[in-house]
Amino acid sequence: MLFAAFALFLRANLEERIIDQVLQKEVSSFAEEYLKDPDNLNIEYSLIKGRVISDRRYEAVAPADWKGLQPGVHRIVSSAANAGSTANPDERTAYKLAIHREPGLWFFLQYDVTAEERTRRVVTVAIVSSVAAFAGLALLLGWWSASRIMSPVTELVRRVNRLGRNNKVEALAPNFPDDEVGQLAQSLDDYSARLTELVERDREFNSDVSHELRTPLAVIQSTTELLLNMPDLGDKVRARLNRIERSAKQSTELITALLHLSRGEKQAPNDGESTDVSLLIHSIVDSHRHHLLGKPIQVKVDIVEPLLVAAPESVLSVVIGNLVANAFKYTREGEVLIRVQSDGISVQDTGPGIPEEERERVFERHFRGSTGGGTGAGLGLSILNRLCALYGWRVSLRPRQPHGLDAALNLRV
Numbered sequence: 001m002l003f004a005a006f007a008l009f010l011r012a013n014l015e016e017r018i019i020d021q022v023l024q025k026e027v028s029s030f031a032e033e034y035l036k037d038p039d040n041l042n043i044e045y046s047l048i049k050g051r052v053i054s055d056r057r058y059e060a061v062a063p064a065d066w067k068g069l070q071p072g073v074h075r076i077v078s079s080a081a082n083a084g085s086t087a088n089p090d091e092r093t094a095y096k097l098a099i100h101r102e103p104g105l106w107f108f109l110q111y112d113v114t115a116e117e118r119t120r121r122v123v124t125v126a127i128v129s130s131v132a133a134f135a136g137l138a139l140l141l142g143w144w145s146a147s148r149i150m151s152p153v154t155e156l157v158r159r160v161n162r163l164g165r166n167n168k169v170e171a172l173a174p175n176f177p178d179d180e181v182g183q184l185a186q187s188l189d190d191y192s193a194r195l196t197e198l199v200e201r202d203r204e205f206n207s208d209v210s211h212e213l214r215t216p217l218a219v220i221q222s223t224t225e226l227l228l229n230m231p232d233l234g235d236k237v238r239a240r241l242n243r244i245e246r247s248a249k250q251s252t253e254l255i256t257a258l259l260h261l262s263r264g265e266k267q268a269p270n271d272g273e274s275t276d277v278s279l280l281i282h283s284i285v286d287s288h289r290h291h292l293l294g295k296p297i298q299v300k301v302d303i304v305e306p307l308l309v310a311a312p313e314s315v316l317s318v319v320i321g322n323l324v325a326n327a328f329k330y331t332r333e334g335e336v337l338i339r340v341q342s343d344g345i346s347v348q349d350t351g352p353g354i355p356e357e358e359r360e361r362v363f364e365r366h367f368r369g370s371t372g373g374g375t376g377a378g379l380g381l382s383i384l385n386r387l388c389a390l391y392g393w394r395v396s397l398r399p400r401q402p403h404g405l406d407a408a409l410n411l412r413v
Helices: 002-036 055-061 114-162 180-228 235-263 277-287 313-330 380-391
Strands: 048-054 072-079 092-102 105-112 297-303 334-340 344-349 394-399 405-410
Touching (some): 002 105, 180 235, 235 277, 277 297
Parallel strands (some): 297 334
């Protein structure tokens, strides 16, 4: 397109200059010949007509289009009749008019450029049409060649997206030739093999740790139950044994929940029934009540509607327990209201709350807010958030007026 535009510009510019130079030379030559022989006025050219008009006849003889023009070369567009042509009088014609002035005389050379301009328009249309045609052809060829060139990359992307959907890792490199795409596929195969080995090792480690930890926890729980059945226990000893029992149960539930997370699988209760959150909530409150020792805090449990959730009790205990434990830990005085509704639960406290700029970050691993003041590792809400993502639940944190926090857990998928 740039070449075509330059060609048109160069042609028009050279044409204009050549015509102007020829006309200027011819009119000067015409004037020179006339001064030598005033009787020789019949100078004829193929496309040029010459005229000499004296000053006294200028107003009467000169065409209207010529009047008022100064010596030089001018472009004039007029009807064929005004241009002195025998063609159709209504047809518009273009010509160049060269004017030379001598004392008492006007010399004119008229050069018809209608054909040249018509040719120029035809050439312009032809070049523009050619550019459009070749641009369309280039677009089609470019699209076709690009699709042929990119088809191996597209196939590689399709196979990569399909990896692991049916728990099978298929090699990519055998499906591609030994070129750049094939080398990329081989690199992806190597990376996939290392990643698969790492994931399998991590899963095996989690399973082994879970299995090994459950055995001593089961021993602790069974021994605690036997001790609690002894009739001569004092109140302090019984309270401590109850706390050991609750801690062992919480550890077992946490191990089970973490095992679900490591495997990336959600599991319904073993017997196929739903877990009753309304019954579970009292057990969770009792398990974390030790965080309230010495604090003037009133705990209220409001069961608005029963809530049944198709999830293991261990997972629900970890998720709800994190919200309840945080409310108990960070509230110094006032109340903690736990409300159970048909779609989920809410835990409202009168603690320091969480600043707005930190509410999204509290779910990050090891992040501890500026108003917490606790000594935890910052993993509780991170585990909660991952479990919610696994089961499709939603948790949101909102400020409670005049101060405090409202943690809402939606358990309806």
